[in-house]
Amino acid sequence: MENNGKQISAVALFSGGLDSMISMQLLTEQGIKVYALNFNIGFGSNKDKSEYFHNAAKQIGVELIQIDIAKQFFDNILFKPKFGYGRFFNPCIDCHANMFSHAFAKMLELGANFAISGEVLGQRPKSQRKEALDQVRQLVRKIGENPIYDSILSRDGNDPTKPKTLDELMVRPMSAKLLPETFPEKIGWIKRDGLLGVSGRGRQTQLALLEKYGWKYHEKPGGGCLLTDTSVALKIKDMISHRQVVFEDIHLFKVGRYMVLDDGARLIVARNEEENKKLNIENTKMDKIIPKNAKGPLALIDKSATDSERLLAGRIVLGYSKTNSSQSYNVQIGESDFCLTPYPKEEASKYLLLQQ
Numbered sequence: 001m002e003n004n005g006k007q008i009s010a011v012a013l014f015s016g017g018l019d020s021m022i023s024m025q026l027l028t029e030q031g032i033k034v035y036a037l038n039f040n041i042g043f044g045s046n047k048d049k050s051e052y053f054h055n056a057a058k059q060i061g062v063e064l065i066q067i068d069i070a071k072q073f074f075d076n077i078l079f080k081p082k083f084g085y086g087r088f089f090n091p092c093i094d095c096h097a098n099m100f101s102h103a104f105a106k107m108l109e110l111g112a113n114f115a116i117s118g119e120v121l122g123q124r125p126k127s128q129r130k131e132a133l134d135q136v137r138q139l140v141r142k143i144g145e146n147p148i149y150d151s152i153l154s155r156d157g158n159d160p161t162k163p164k165t166l167d168e169l170m171v172r173p174m175s176a177k178l179l180p181e182t183f184p185e186k187i188g189w190i191k192r193d194g195l196l197g198v199s200g201r202g203r204q205t206q207l208a209l210l211e212k213y214g215w216k217y218h219e220k221p222g223g224g225c226l227l228t229d230t231s232v233a234l235k236i237k238d239m240i241s242h243r244q245v246v247f248e249d250i251h252l253f254k255v256g257r258y259m260v261l262d263d264g265a266r267l268i269v270a271r272n273e274e275e276n277k278k279l280n281i282e283n284t285k286m287d288k289i290i291p292k293n294a295k296g297p298l299a300l301i302d303k304s305a306t307d308s309e310r311l312l313a314g315r316i317v318l319g320y321s322k323t324n325s326s327q328s329y330n331v332q333i334g335e336s337d338f339c340l341t342p343y344p345k346e347e348a349s350k351y352l353l354l355q356q
Contacts, residue, residue: 009035010027010032010034010035010112010171011034011037011106011107011110012027012035012062012115012118013096013116013117013118014036014037014057016049016053016219018118018218019119022196023173024116025060026195027190028061028062030190030191034060034063036053036062036064036065038065038066039067039069040067040068042071042250043227043254044225044226046278050066052217059215060215065106067102067106069099069102070247074247074250077091077094077098081093082139083135088233089232089233089236090225090228090233093135096117100115100140100170101140101143103115104143105148107169108152113169114169114170114183115171116172117172119133119174119175120172120174120175120198120199121133121178121198121199121200133172136170138167141165149166161187163183169182170182171184171185171195173195173196174196174198175196175197176192176196177195177196178198226254232254234354235252235253238266239266242264242266243304244285246285248281248283249285251279251281252266252268252286255270255275255279256270256279256299258353259348259351259352260353261309262308262312263306263309265301265302265309265310265313266301266302267299267313268299268300268301269299269316275297276297276298279298279300285302285303286300286301286302287303287305287310287333287334289313289331289332291318291323292337293329293330294323294329295321296317296318296323297317297320299317311333311340312343315340315343316343316345316348317331318331318341319344324342327341328340
């Protein structure tokens with residue numbers, strides 16, 4: 001499809017899920033070029049899914065663009081959402097609006113015409129109710145007041161080839177027929193009859209289309225955001241009650257054994273080699289604990305921990321290492337070295353925030 005001789009194009013919020021994949025497919029079938037924008041907010045899967053995202057986008061024939069917004073999300077959205085949280089620590093409405101904000105900025109950069117997402121009306125109780133979709137629209141309209149969008153908007157309505165507000169350029173192909181007609185539909189960039197009218201939590205339509213397209217790469221619905229994980233939410237809430245949270249704490253919420261020691265210090269102990277790598281970071285609020293002459297986990301403890309807590313933490317780390325209970329080992333805690341005996345890991349379990 002063309003506009004003044006130029007192919008119509010769109011940016012898509014691409015989570016990797018089936019709904020966003022179908023939404024992009026529906027546009028490509030109408031001859032629209034699609035850029036699949038995959039945003040990293042810092043709370044996606046603990047595994048690197050880059051290969052999956054590339055394969056999933058490739059089978060639809062769209063261009064994948066991965067964008068890291070983790071620091072901006074942490075600083076501006078996570079702890080001060082205008083529309084609150086879901087059941088856990090998930091600010092879904094503000095998060096969706098924030099991703100649309102980045103998508104529209106990318107749209108300007110790419111010279112694309114509008115933005116889409118795979119949201120389904122009524123599929124999720126917090127973020128995909130009609131009211132929630134309208135709240136996202138309100139936030140995007142506010143974002144559109146930025147002068148950078150002057151060139152694509154007709155704020156006074158005098159130019160019928162441009163929308164008055166930025167939110168008019170939001171399209172949700174999965175439920176489009178159940179929602180008001182959007183500007184791209186009105187102006188003819190998209191054919192409304194090529195979009196869907198899906199609602200609710202059922203998956204029959206999506207599964208039928210999956211079979212039709214024969215996609216090898218696709219994800220099951222839900223579970224994509226760790227902020228909806230009970231353990232992650234509880235760790236965040238606990239740390240907020242304890243001290244100021246910094247960006248590097250994200251790793252502490254996603255991996256490791258999370259412990260609260262006798263005087264309140266927080267201790268995070270890796271559970272395997274992969275977690276060792278993820279916790280091997282510089283954190284202004286934490287000191288590293290490293291067993292020097294024993295094979296074992298890396299750990300992080302609050303810099304504000306008492307001397308007795310630091311020694312206990314070192315012993316706990318040795319207890320999870322390959323050690324002999326009657327032998328002493330060298331352990332580096334922050335800038336200091338200590339000779340300590342292992343603390344029985346069976347007893348250490350009492351310090352776990354989440355009893356397993």
